[in-house]
Amino acid sequence: MNDDYSHLDTTLIYITESIPGPPTDSPEYKILVKNFNSQVTLECNCADICDHESCDCNKSPGGGNYIKHPITYKMVLNQCKMTCTDTTSIIECNSMCSCQDKCGNRVVQNGPVAGLYVKSCESMEKGLGLFTKDHIPAGSFICEYAGEIITKDQAALRQGYNALNGKMNYVFCLNEHCDTNSFQTFVDPSFIGNIGRYINHSCDPNCVIIPVRVNTPIPKLAIFALKDIVPQSEITFRYGSDNSKDFVFLTKVGRKKCCCNSPKCSGWMPYEVY
Numbered sequence: 431m432n433d434d435y436s437h438l439d440t441t442l443i444y445i446t447e448s449i450p451g452p453p454t455d456s457p458e459y460k461i462l463v464k465n466f467n468s469q470v471t472l473e474c475n476c477a478d479i480c481d482h483e484s485c486d487c488n489k490s491p492g493g494g495n496y497i498k499h500p501i502t503y504k505m506v507l508n509q510c511k512m513t514c515t516d517t518t519s520i521i522e523c524n525s526m527c528s529c530q531d532k533c534g535n536r537v538v539q540n541g542p543v544a545g546l547y548v549k550s551c552e553s554m555e556k557g558l559g560l561f562t563k564d565h566i567p568a569g570s571f572i573c574e575y576a577g578e579i580i581t582k583d584q585a586a587l588r589q590g591y592n593a594l595n596g597k598m599n600y601v602f603c604l605n606e607h608c609d610t611n612s613f614q615t616f617v618d619p620s621f622i623g624n625i626g627r628y629i630n631h632s633c634d635p636n637c638v639i640i641p642v643r644v645n646t647p648i649p650k651l652a653i654f655a656l657k658d659i660v661p662q663s664e665i666t667f668r669y670g671s672d673n674s675k676d677f678v679f680l681t682k683v684g685r686k687k688c689c690c691n692s693p694k695c696s697g698w699m700p701y702e703v704y
């Protein structure tokens with residue numbers, strides 16, 4: 431993965447991809463590690479670059495993910511994938527596939543977009559935020575929200591600690607649905623994470639977070655541009671989805687005032703008790 435970013439705060443550990451959190455004796459943790467070490471079986475036999483017409487990966491339910499941007503020729507998210515929250519929504523080519531790094535179905539795994547930087551936001555309450563130096567076309571992959579993959583119990587403990595101690599909350603819960611089943615993934619970049627940990631919430635966001643699978647069945651929390659983003663803009667996504675509350679930052683105690691400053695601001699940060 432091509433990721434040259436780092437943290438200014440030397441107490442934080444930079445990782446380019448999510449890793450399992452500290453071990454516990456719980457059965458849930460064992461399942462988490464087992465899933466993390468499992469391999470998605472989807473594979474293609476394409477030489478070099480996947481052929482969109484015949485490639486098995488592109489024909490499968492998790493395929494047909496990216497299209498070439500008409501001006502930049504870089505791969506951007508297929509519009510129909512923008513709202514997917516089911517477990518087969520986006521599956522990229524993986525280490526079992528015979529295609530190469532430049533395959534059009536390898537985007538998130540190749541690392542974040544260039545030109546991101548972290549700075550303090552105008553609103554003190556928001557703290558730091560993630561910004562872009564460059565123009566980013568709609569559908570572009572920005573970066574992963576990477577951190578420690580933790581169990582529900584660990585997530586509750588960490589979030590409770592943050593709330594009690596008035597700290598910012600980084601624990602993110604992703605809910606996915608497949609038929610009648612639903613799956614939760616908890617990621618915490620509080621101490622170990624990537625550049626994605628600095629992305630703030632907005633009630634009128636320019637990005638969206640979407641589950642993307644590469645090698646393991648545990649999804650990467652991938653952030654994509656919802657619209658064209660002009661240079662020096664702050665990168666934002668909605669912490670809770672509009673209707674189903676599929677993506678949530680865990681907040682059991684009260685609700686924080688939202689300082690996104692958008693005309694569409696609801697006044698409060700999203701929350702959900704899980």
Ligand SMILES: C[S@@+](CC[C@H](N)C(=O)[O-])C[C@H]1O[C@@H](n2cnc3c(N)ncnc32)[C@H](O)[C@@H]1O
Nearest residue numbers: 555556557558598599628629630631688689690
């Ligand atoms: C994932 S962190 C985002 C990065 C964080 N701002 C920092 O300085 O590291 C989430 C925290 O940022 C703050 N935050 C994010 N969006 C906000 C908003 N729209 N209004 C107020 N605070 C916000 C909240 O304290 C929230 O718990």
